[in-house]
Amino acid sequence: EDQVTQSPEALRLQEGESSSLNCSYTVSGLRGLFWYRQDPGKGPEFLFTLYSAGEEKEKERLKATLTKKESFLHITAPKPEDSATYLCAVTNDYKLSFGAGTTVTVRA
Amino acid sequence: KAGVTQTPRYLIKTRGQQVTLSCSPISGHRSVSWYQQTPGQGLQFLFEYFSETQRNKGNFPGRFSGRQFSNSRSEMNVSTLELGDSALYLCASSLTRGLAGANEQFFGPGTRLTVL
Numbered sequence: 001e002d003q004v005t006q007s008p009e010a011l012r013l014q015e016g017e018s019s020s021l022n023c024s025y026t027v028s029g030l031r032g033l034f035w036y037r038q039d040p041g042k043g044p045e046f047l048f049t050l051y052s053a054g055e056e057k058e059k060e061r062l063k064a065t066l067t068k069k070e071s072f073l074h075i076t077a078p079k080p081e082d083s084a085t086y087l088c089a090v091t092n093d094y095k096l097s098f099g100a101g102t103t104v105t106v107r108a
Numbered sequence: 109k110a111g112v113t114q115t116p117r118y119l120i121k122t123r124g125q126q127v128t129l130s131c132s133p134i135s136g137h138r139s140v141s142w143y144q145q146t147p148g149q150g151l152q153f154l155f156e157y158f159s160e161t162q163r164n165k166g167n168f169p170g171r172f173s174g175r176q177f178s179n180s181r182s183e184m185n186v187s188t189l190e191l192g193d194s195a196l197y198l199c200a201s202s203l204t205r206g207l208a209g210a211n212e213q214f215f216g217p218g219t220r221l222t223v224l
Contacts, residue, residue: 034213043112043198043215044151087151094164096141096213098151 002027006099023088024070036087078106112216126187133201140182145196
């Protein structure tokens with residue numbers, strides 16, 4: 001059965017304190033891995049799609065990387081507006097399986 | 109460009125009733141997927157529609173159904189509501205098949221359903 005595990009569950013950071021979120025997965029026939037950001041009371045906002053091991057993508061202070069078994073979302077010098085729940089999801093053409101998310105809180 | 113819209117945003121129903129939720133995708137998008145989000149189970153895939161046909165289905169009982177119209181708008185129906193159906197229901201649209209080829213999906217704000 002497809003499984004997506006995110007760690008840690010929660011992360012509290014000081015503004016400027018860089019850190020990484022982990023997403024480990026087991027899925028047959030991986031077609032892609034997604035990262036989303038979700039703010040309270042809103043739908044997830046698309047961040048990145050990664051298709052193959054070794055791929056990296058960047059957007060502002062965020063950088064996502066992919067290996068054969070896990071993905072990392074690096075947050076460099078975070079700001080309070082980066083506070084959100086970050087969700088990882090994998091697809092194998094038939095369904096999209098989400099992890100439980102990592103809730104990031106950045107204090108000024 | 110307008111995003112994905114969902115109506116209504118909030119809904120309160122009682123056990124045994126049925127409910128219909130609506131989703132209008134981004135203009136030009138042909139695929140709509142539905143998800144249920146709860147604190148205990150997180151985000152779970154319900155089904156995906158493309159060209160008015162259900163392409164994939166998650167592990168939900170037959171009480172959950174949906175359809176897609178020729179203009180790509182989609183509706184989701186839940187019959188015989190149970191307390192456990194209380195959740196945020198999200199729809200997402202993508203240009204082509206959302207799951208096949210790992211195409212980007214864009215989510216709406218969701219419909220918050222409360223079953224009493």
